[in-house]
Amino acid sequence: MTTSNLLATPEKWPHLLLPATGASGANGAAGAAGASGADPTDLDAAVAAGAFKALTAAIRDMTAGEIVAALAVSGLRGRGGAGFPTSEKWRACALAQADRRYIVVHAYQADPAVFADRLILERNPYALLEGAAIAAVAVGASDIIVAVRTEWSEAIATLENAIREAEAAGYLGYDVLGSGRDIQVEVKPLQGAYMLGEETVLLKGIEGRRGQPEQQPPYPTTKGLYGKPTLVHNAQTFVVIPGIIAGDSASSIETGAKDVHGTVLVQISGSVANPGLAEIPLGTAIGDIVAMAGGVPAPHTVKALLVGGPSGGILPPEAMKMPYEFEALEAAGAWMGSGSIVVVDERSCLVDLASVLTRFCADQACGKTIPCRIGLRRLAEIGARICEGQPRGDEIERLTDLAADIVASRLCDHERRSTLPLVSLVRYFRDELDAHIVRSTCPAGICHPMAVSPAVVVS
Ligand SMILES: Cc1cc2nc3c(=O)[nH]c(=O)nc-3n(C[C@H](O)[C@H](O)[C@H](O)COP(=O)(O)O)c2cc1C
Ligand code: SF4
Known part of the structure; x- marks a missing residue:
């Protein structure tokens, strides 16, 4: 099975496991990017590696309907936790009657124990921007807002630099690729609590308002930012889009069970020898992910697995045989959530946890x-x-x-x-x-x- 490379490192899984401590340190993510010596904002290098090829094809060779159809064929489901089919959201947003639409990149990672969105901003900003720009073309939006945690200063600087470079080269900004279409990108640093991660609260945060979740429907795709149709996806969802539109098989349909497509980023911590982050094919056995992180050092043993963050399910060791994918996790009483697995050994009390x-x-x-x-x-x-x-x-x-x-x-x-x-x-x-x-x-x-x-x- 092949994998894509969401963080733009030269290595492929299973070598992509990044140390959690290094990644959260001042130079951690940059250090990880720097493992290849690559500057993530080097536009020439990114273009040489295929960046903006998919956007160019989307603008020059495809209708909006064809872009959404390609997404539907890929079976891509949102990486923000619940796994909603992306093409349905795109279709609803494109069909909503409005004079203006917005794309919101959700990179305000609310769960305190995870960091995958930040690494995407720091290490693969052009793929993120390209994915969001393709979405803008497909639904007819001209504004992209990237909502990001205020404290991620390095990620913000990297992203802003990448936006400037892409604008100067004509991939973003006014008259993108000579098409007469404008795509403006704004980075919106936000500071708040866990609930700011919920999409309707996030939209209020971008508008500068305090907020609580709103009853849905209406969904943001019909009534979102400033009351306009808005497509909200997690950063990990957008970063996959260019590969799908460019026909990269690793990003689109893969072998595996029905509705199990592509790769995901998973953060593994707890009692394992090497906590960190890895890109894995969806459907990988949880036990294989634990093994990638070095397993639980003897004499200790796996007692339980917390899957899905603070509001996740606590699963027994038998779950190691289970595939890491949406339906299997839901059926087991857990969920993908923020993409984290915490391995618990026999020294912990599960009732206390x-x-x-x-x-x-x-x-x-x-x-x-x-x-x-x-x-x-x-x-x-x-x-x-x-x-x-x-x-x-x-x-x-x-x-x-x-x-x-x-x-x-x-x-x-x-x-x-x-x-x-x-x-x-x-x-x-x-x-x-x-x-x-x-x-x-x-x-x-x-x-x-x-x-x-x-x-x-x-x-
Ligand atoms: C309490 C709560 C917290 C959430 N936190 C996040 C978050 O940190 N990041 C995120 O992408 N989605 C979060 N979501 C889900 C979003 O509301 C939304 O479903 C998601 O961003 C859609 O993106 P997707 O289509 O890529 O899955 C949260 C939802 C709830 C209810
Ligand atoms: S269920 Fe109600 S009280 Fe609880 S977080 Fe959501 S909106 Fe707030």
């Missing part, structure tokens, strides 16, 4: 809807009571009923996803819950004032 994650999610809830605002807090309290050895009645039944009520009444996806950590414990780790509730024992020896299980060696 799930409770802390639920508390984080409750703290991040914007408070607009009561089941989320109050329900998540109550859910976190159930987890805390179990950890503290103070269960009240049938906590498992209470937890399960409350989670079902929260999911049923959701306004935005935060509510539904945030129940996953504790609900997945009920599904996969009933023994660990029972140890706390029935036997007042924490198998990992983390929860106090519980007894430590004699079966576990804590080192």
Whole structure:
């Protein structure tokens, strides 16, 4: 199976694993880019490697309908977490009646533990800009806004430099490639909390307004930025587009199960020997991803995998056989989310982990809807009571009923996803819950004032 190269390094998977520590350091991502000595804003080098070929074809040789059709054939699904088919969004945006449309590149990575979007800005800015420009051509937009975290100063500088270079060469700006079409790009640094990652909040942030999520529909594709049709995709989605339009087989349809196409960036951390980021073909077995990161050093063993970020599912070691792709993760009670896998070994208490994650999610809830605002807090309290050895009645039944009520009444996806950590414990780790509730024992020896299980060696 071939892979594309989303971060524009000369290496191919599995050599693309980048150290998490280096990547988040001042020079980490640049250092990673610099592994090849390549300057990511060197336009001549990028063009020699094929940059803007797809945009040129899209403008000169294709109709908007043909571009969207190519996307539909590729089966590309959004990389922002939920995996919605991209071509459906493009079609809806193109068909919406309006005098103006916007493209928003979502590079405000809300999850505190991930960094893939930043690396794309720093290492592959032309592919990102080209993907967004192709989208602008397809839906009839002339404005691209790249929403990015304020603190990513290096990424912002790299991107702004790349925009200047591309404008000077006629790939962006006024009269792109002599077509009479204008494509202006603005970088919008934003600062805020986790909820700013939700797309309707992000759009308000770009407009300079405070915000809470809006009920959808109407979707941003018909009523988005300044009330105009707006196409919002994660940066990782846009960076794939040029390869698809240029007919690069690695970016479009690959072998694999139905609806499993292309590659994704995955960030792996926790108890593995070499935490970092890798580009993998969708559908790669989770165990292979863990092995790429060096596995869990002996004498420790994989106890669980947190898949999908703070609102992800906690899966058992058997999930290592599972393919890393949208449907399989959903069926298992996890999701792709921000593209992270945290490997947990036997030294950690899963009830403690799930409770802390639920508390984080409750703290991040914007408070607009009561089941989320109050329900998540109550859910976190159930987890805390179990950890503290103070269960009240049938906590498992209470937890399960409350989670079902929260999911049923959701306004935005935060509510539904945030129940996953504790609900997945009920599904996969009933023994660990029972140890706390029935036997007042924490198998990992983390929860106090519980007894430590004699079966576990804590080192
Ligand atoms: C609480 C919350 C946080 C989110 N955070 C992000 C984020 O950090 N980055 C992102 O791309 N999408 C995030 N999303 C999803 C976006 O709302 C939106 O679905 C996505 O950006 C669409 O891009 P895609 O089509 O490329 O998947 C979040 C959603 C919710 C409910
Ligand atoms: S579900 Fe939660 S995060 Fe989403 S709008 Fe309601 S209170 Fe806010």
